[in-house]
Amino acid sequence: MQPGVVFAQDYQYMCSEAGQNIIKDAIKTHGLTGVVVCSCSPRMHEATFRKAAAQAGLNPFMVEIANIREHCSWIHKDKEEGTEKACVLMRAAVAKVTLNAPLKAGESKVVKRALVIGGGIAGIQTALDIADAGFPVDIVEKNATIGGRMAQLDKTFPTLDCSSCILTPKMVEAKANENIRLITYAEVEEVSGFVGSFKAKIRKKARFVKEDVCTGCGVCMSKCPSKKGLNEFNMGLNNRSAIYIPFAQAIPNVAVIDKEQCIKLKTGKCGLCQKVCTAGAIDYTQQDEFIEEEYGAIVMATGFRPIDASKFDEYSYSTCKDVVTSLELERIMNAAGPTGGVLLRPSDGKHPHSIVFIQCVGSRDVSGRGKPYCSKICCMYTAKHAMLIRDKYPDVEVHVFYIDVRTPGKNFDEFYRRAAEQYDVDYIKGQVGKVYEENGQLVVRGVDLISNEQIVLNADMVVLATAIEPDPTARKVANMLTASIDTNDFITEAHPKLRPVESPTAGIFLSGVCQGPKDIPETVSQAGAAASKVIGLLAKDKLTTNPCVAHSDELLCNGCSCCEKVCPYSAISYETKLINDHGVKETRRVAMVNEALCQGCGACTVVCPSGAMDLKGFSNKQIMAEVDAICL
Amino acid sequence: MQMSEKDVAALVKEISGSDVKKCMKCGKCSATCPAYGEMRFHPHQFVAMVARGRVEELLKDPTVTRCLSCFACVERCPRGVEPANVVAAIRVLAEREQEGNNFSPADVPKLLSQDPEIPQQALVSAFRKYRK
Incomplete structure (x- = not known):
């Protein structure tokens, strides 16, 4: 026996109730002042054994774990050497425990207010759920309106209901809920503090429009002479005025001036919007404002964007107008989009007769151009696009090149099969090598791996199912919150299976695509899960702190x-x-x-x-x- | 009038009664086919090529008779595509082209002399279609 050891016992499942009882009994019988458990990683059962020790009257910090599983038996092939190492690890733990001192956890306060960074469907749902539980919550959104990517979508799979029809009621609810404060056109600049008591500094960018005065009538937009700004909401497919409301259902329904485009702000001349605004809401002298607030918990819901398709120039995205991304097609298909919902190709506004979809553009790509992961949503939205086009325009031939069709989800595979079987969408197993223009005609050269032949198709439009990546602000926000991120800039979970909506940094929670690619139903469920974790935290009056400081x-x-x-x-x-x-x-x-x-x-x-x-x-x-x- | 390849493909679909669009390209039919090694085109290729309207090569291929008509592919197809029926339809059309749709039991000895290894099942399924 090692010096200081008075009792040793072998038992197969020490973590079981019977095993814990052995420890409790030994503490009482032998008057133990320290316990060493040689077992699995302390990340698994340290808490279990500390609790057992505490129940037997021992200070829980007098328990040490020698990790002889993950650090030893699982990784060594030579049994004898492994056993020797296990003994050494045990000796080290015994040596340590004899120097352990009883520790007592302290307490810290919980500020009963939550911050949600990002006002897309993930952020909105999280905020609504937190607010419903009676806690105040702030949504900080970098754009002029909440709604995020979902607001840009035309229809949603697999039910094909109109995206804004199901989103806007939630946006309205977020605005109306008295527990929710919307801080739009704003970014979090600084965060300090810790779980239960974060301090955030939020920069509210100058809109040059008084938010509480503007009625959202839109007269300023029609009179604004500067109409060359790219309409971000329509993915730059058309232009908007320098003063604008992003879209009709925007919340808040308040105009904002794009200072890069505004003639008055650039040259000092113009001021037309101020003249026509009957409410007197225009203020060219507005400055950025700062809001400082304390929060008990912070939720990251920073969302995603499609990758830049011009990285894959074999598809001629940057040279051919009729090669579009799926999100661009989403806007073309939408009644509020640049073509009023009529399927017209961007180059000449003509009706296309043949459309080729290319899946996995930049997904599952380890060459460095794309992303190594599956973007998860593309198979389904491509099936949706193909189906909607075939439904509305039966004269249009639709081909889909795919590597695999991945449709896990309730009613998802049935949806994709409906596109292939009922709507006669031509699914071709294989990739496209090149898209090029020949005498004004788009030509797609791909392969059909089933018939083992190269296929050359003429197309009027090509749609690229581009991979999605975390919004570029995610990295900045994660750094501010000391939340760890992976090599793809997705936020890391505390545990990929058992704690999927928490960051390893206490008090930071994850909602939506910032954690990994996911569709709307998954985002909404995760948003609710994150909210419940936040509510669980805010419901506490005090937090116990880690005494190992x-x-x-x-x-x-x-x-x-x-x-x-x-x-x-x-x-x-x-x-x-x-x-x-x-x-x-x-x-x-x-x-x-x-x-x-x-x-x-x-x-x-x-x-x-x-x-x-x-x-x-x-x-x-x-x-x-x-x-x-x-x-x- | 000469039929276009697309029309012939449509005829194959009609004769076979098979909905080739239902195929999800899993390959179960070819994986299960006992005559796989004897056929230039395999069951999944029949389905895919007919779906794409590419039947000319199939019609010219003599190994199409190697299908045993065992219907294992039909039994096991998870989508109910019935590949064997597609093969049979191709075979029927190939025979029609060669023999002007006048195939009768009397022709069997001649057929056998042309190809003594012609599977029994091929003959039986031919009788089934052309005994009129």
Whole structure:
């Protein structure tokens, strides 16, 4: 037996109730002051064993786990060596536990207000659910209106109901709900603090229109002489005036001036909109405003955008007007779109007779041009587009080139088969190698892998099912929130299966495509899940804090600021104070740790040159004891 | 009047009674076909080519008679496409072209002398269609 060990027991399922009882009984019978469990990763069952120890009257922080599964048996093939390593890991844990000190968790407050970043369907649904539970919630949306991508869609699969018809009631509800504050045309600039008590600084960009005065009548838009701004809502397929309301159902229904396009703001001359505005809402002198607010929880709902299709120039997207992306087609098909919902090709406004769809444009591509993942929604929206076109214009031939058709989801495969079987959409298994223009005719060269032949088709329009990627703001926001992101800029979950709507950073939650590609039904369910997690947090009056935090020994601290610089949570600050060093009094600059902010990462203890910084529960002494146990 | 390839394909669909659009290109028919190695085109290719209106090559292919008409592909197709019926229809049209649709039991000995290995099932299914 190791020095200090008075009782050892082997049991197959220590995490079971019977196993926990063995620990509890041993603590009581032998008067144990520390417990080491040699088992799976502490990420699995540390909480289980600590709880069991606490029930037996032992301080839960007197329990140590030696991870002999993930760190040992699962990764070593040689059984004897593995067993030897397991023994070493056990010795290290025993050496550590003898130096453990009882720790007590502290408490911190919970600000009962939530922040939702992003006002698409994900953000709206999350906010509505939080608001319904009675908590105030702010939606910060970078665009002039909420609604996001869903507002741009014409119809939704698999039911084919009109996207705005089902979205706008939710937008209206978000505006009407007294627990929800909409902060549109705004971006979060700074976030500090921690779970339960975040502080955010929000920049409300100047609209040059008084939001509470504008009636949304639209006269300014019709009179504005600058009409060359690309209409973002219509994916740049047509133009809009410099002063504009993004779309008819926009919320808030308030105009905004595009300062890059406005003649008055650029040259000082014009001012026509101000003259025609009967409400007197135009204010060319408006400045950006800042809102500072405290929040208990923050939800990221930053959404997505399609990738730039010109990266795949074999499809001639940048040179041929009639090669469009699916989102552009969505606008062409929409009654409020640039063609009033009539299917007309962009180059000459003529009715197309043959349309080729190309799936997986940039998805499942590890060449670096595209994205390695499946964008998940393209198979279904392509089936939708193909079906709608065949339904409305039976004279149009529709071909779809695909690698796989992926339609997991309720009634999804049936939907796609309906396109192929009832609407006679020609699905061709194979990819397209090139799209080019020949004597004014678009030509598509692809392959049919079933009949094993190259296919050359004349097309009047080509539609690219472009991959989707996280909105570029996601990275910035994630950095601000210290939420981790993966190599594709999707926000990482705390656990991919068991905690899918939480970020590993406490108090940060995920909603919608910022976490990974998903369709509307999935987004709405995830939004609700994120809301329920937020509600669970805001319903608490106090949070218990992790007692394994850093602390500085004032007598040893030399005031060098190394720890302050490396701390990723801004938990360390410096204070000049009178230090009594064994009777010698002097005024020195010393490090102070804010225990509420400290996450116990230990970076400060590593950089501290004087050894003043130490981590409770993982003290330098304990770590060295573990190293000694392993090496000596 | 000469029929276009598309029209012939439409005729194949009509004769076979098979809805080739139902095919989801899983390959179960070819995976299950006992005559796979003997046929230049395989059941899934018959379905795909007929769907695309490409029947000329199928009509010219002598190995189309190698289909045993065992109907394993019909039994196992998850979408109810009935590939064997498509093969049979192609075979029928090929025979019609060659023999001017005058196939009768009396012709069997001649057929056998042309190709002694012609499967029994091919003859039986031919009788079924052309005993008038």
